[in-house]
Amino acid sequence: MSAAPTGLNEVLGRTFPFPKRHFLSVLDLNEVEVAGLLDLADGFVSLNRQTSKKLDLLKGRTLMNLFFENSTRTQSSFELAGKRLGADVVNMSPRSSSISKGETLIDTAVTLNAMQPDLLVVRHASSGAASLLSQKVTCSVINAGDGQHEHPTQALLDALSMRRAFGYLAGLKVAICGDVLHSRVARSNVGMLQMLGAHVRLVGPPTLMPAQADRWGVEVFHHMREGIAGCDVVMMLRLQLERMDGVMAPSQREYFRYYGLDREKLARAAPHVRVMHPGPMNRGVEIDSDVADDLSVSLIQDQVEMGVAARMAVLAALAARLEEA
Amino acid sequence: MPARPLAFVNTRLVDPASGYDGPGAVLVADGVVAEVAKGSGLGALSPDVEVVDAAGAALLPGLVDIRVKTGEPGAEPKETLKSAGLAAARGGVTSIVVQPDTHPVADDPAVVDFILRRARGIQLVHVYAAGAATKGTEGERMAEIGLMREAGCVYVTDADRPIANSKVFQRVLSYAKAFGVPVAHRPADPWLSKGAAATTGEFAARLGLPGVPAIAEKIMLERDLALAEATGASLIVDQITTAAALESFRRARDKGLPVVATTSINHLSFNEIDIGDYRTFCKLDPPLRHEDDRQAVIEAVAAGLIPIVVSAHAPAPAEDKRLPYDEAVPGAVGLETLLPALLAFHHEGRIALVDLIRAVTTAPAELLGLPAGRIVQGGPADLVLCDLDAPIVIDADKLVSKSKNSPFDGRRLQGKVLRTLVEGRTVYAV
DSSP: OOSOOTTHHHHHHHOOOOSSSOBOOGGGOOHHHHHHHHHHHHHHHHHHTSSOOOOOTTTTOEEEEEESSOOHHHHHHHHHHHHHTTOEEEEEOGGGSGGGTTOOHHHHHHHHHTTOOSEEEEEESSTTHHHHHHTTOSSEEEEEEETTTBOHHHHHHHHHHHHHHHSOOTTOEEEEESOOTTOHHHHHHHHHHHHTTOEEEEESOGGGSOTTGGGGTSEEESSHHHHTTTOSEEEEOOOOGGGTTTTSSSOHHHHHHHHSBOHHHHTTSOTTOEEEOOSOOOBTTTBOHHHHTOTTTBOHHHHHHHHHHHHHHHHHHHHHHHHHO | OOOOOEEEEEEEEEETTTTEEEEEEEEEETTEEEEEEESSOOOOOOTTOEEEEOTTOEEEEOEEEEEEOOOTTTOTTTOOHHHHHHHHHHHTEEEEEEOSOSSSOSOSHHHHHHHHHHHHHHOSSEEEEEEOSBGGGOSSSBOOHHHHHHHTEEEEEOTTSOOOOHHHHHHHHHHHHHTTOOEEEOOOOHHHHTTOOEESSHHHHHHTOOEEOTHHHHHHHHHHHHHHHHHOOOEEEOOOOOHHHHHHHHHHHHTTOSEEEEEEHHHHHOOGGGGTTTOGGGOOSSOOOOHHHHHHHHHHHHTTSSOEEEOOBOOOOHHHHSSOGGGSOOOBOOTTTHHHHHHHHHHTTSSOHHHHHHTTTHHHHHHHTOSOSOOOTTSBOOEEEEEEEEEEEOOGGGOSSSOOOOTTTTOEEEEEEEEEEETTEEEEEO
16 A cells, blocks of 8 residues: 555545444434435545555454355455455355354354454345344444345445436435345335435336335336336346246246336336346346446446445444444 | 132132122132132131132132143153143143144144143143144144044144145044034135245335235135034134134124134234334234234124133244244243233223133133133132232243243233132142
8 A cells, every 4th residue: 555545534534433333224224324324435436446445444343244145246345345444354154154054043143253253244034134133242233135124235335326326316216126025125225215305116016016015105016117107217126037937927028028127118217217236137037138238327337336335334434433432 | 638728708709600790708628619709708617717818809710721832742841731830820820721733743642641641740730632633733634533532632723734625624624523522723824824924014014024914814714614614513713813804703603603713812912013123022823913903803802702812822942032033933922921911901991801801711611611710619629819900020031931932021011810729729829
């Protein structure tokens, strides 16, 4: 590290001690905290684009990635975020290691907690798992996806991507399309976008829509052309292929015909529409490659970049709280 | 042990069988109720009588709980017949019917006999056994209903597992009828229920929990009622918890079908919101319902449409509960909290005391023909002395049950059991 990255001091000035110990759900956040995190993340985006990316905000801190479900993308995003902030990062995949043999989630947590990590990033297939863990450990827990419940850092990075693309969030019309029922990304995004004043629509077949979703303060559509009409953002969700073979939808080709995003359907949206997807994409199933790869429309690559910055912001804010404690 | 005769004086005597709720006194001798005085005092007492001045506390028939699980045989670390007996005694429950889903399953006379013999050796509360309706509670082949009846089983049921195959269930009903054995069945559509951890709705959707729609109960109940009508069998609907199912049940009762329904104290006391931040102690089977359903079920108990309330005592150790919500085992212990939780409806002025007590004494005893549930001269002296107004705070760690999975943990209730008698023996006293 030769010269300090330009703009560093400005970014450092934006860090703030996060008022909570854990980062589990967007419902735990308020508008001020989210705005603070977005400003901070914005700063990290510019720093990440410089040659010297390494900071020492988390120097001496240990970040542990605990992924009970595989996810190359989210795990490396957190790993990179931790390393760029100067933390020591350890990746644990209990599924492939011996610590999970017959051990309950809480046993695993207690074992890892004894290794004195400062930040524990958790992904688990069960809703509420991150919250359960947070009750049993002394470090900060970050929810990197719990079952069908929440994925709050994804919502943060999505908000960041949208804010950078449009310059504002309040009043944006956002359609979240596809398998809303099983999607933690959708739940976190609904909560966060509503807090920030966006108008949210949920679009998908009735079999993939949560019960009483209309009571979330969103508009629910079962036909995509109507659902995305006039929208500023179309956010596509991943649909697991095994759910499509006559289970939740009759077939891949029928699903694509009615709920896949192609040019023809996209033409119904606002002229300046931007398309998002949390990845990994099923090309030709929920989204046409032609749309996904058009950089004038697609924010999908930006989302990945914003992911690292948004996670750096969360880690930095949680660590600032640790400093104060 | 030839105990001294015992006189409870100055009590609020509640005897649902006769509809009496008023001042009274009871003399207990040789394990039976020797004298009941309603309104007036007892006659002259001989000097060897031990006199208990109840100071206005209520004297009730011992409670009869027809849906209790223990871990014996097969899962004794969860609960034994003895620990369940101690919990029952502490809760004022003097008769329990244990469920057949043990290891091995009580689907033949030998296991039923084993349970009953073990219980007799313990000498706490009366233990009755329910036998399995089908072998292994697998819902495919009928269990030995006649032989189990001879061994002492009081009804048959596959406990938590609905019998999906209508032909099998039809046969169970008609066969059991011939032997005079009531059949209890859990109304739950197994396909809609599969993998569910909560009731479908706004709340479960927000928590991201897989749900079962409330109508799964009605769907199966409609089938069960149709089969009960066709066979004329005596059906016990094992826990109605939704308003939709109540509609169906009311229609069947209006037609005069010989069907009886129960509900659990948990579904009277909690709704889905109590799950809160994934509290697994509130994970039950059937799952907790919407508040509208809870209110409908309370009304049904008040109106006598649901005549029986059960604890649905289902012990689960911490290692089965301290898990992510959808992996945790469902069920809650309830023997020690049944009475005070039920009394909440008396204190709210929602249901008359004598009607509430009937639902856990006379009604279940009469359904199964048990010699219990009433305070009558010459009847067994199964009695509970209870201070109805005493405030208590439920502390799960202090339950005597081996498992502590109580959703009532931390709840403030009124009603403290002071003394429990089984056939004149004091099995619990503060």
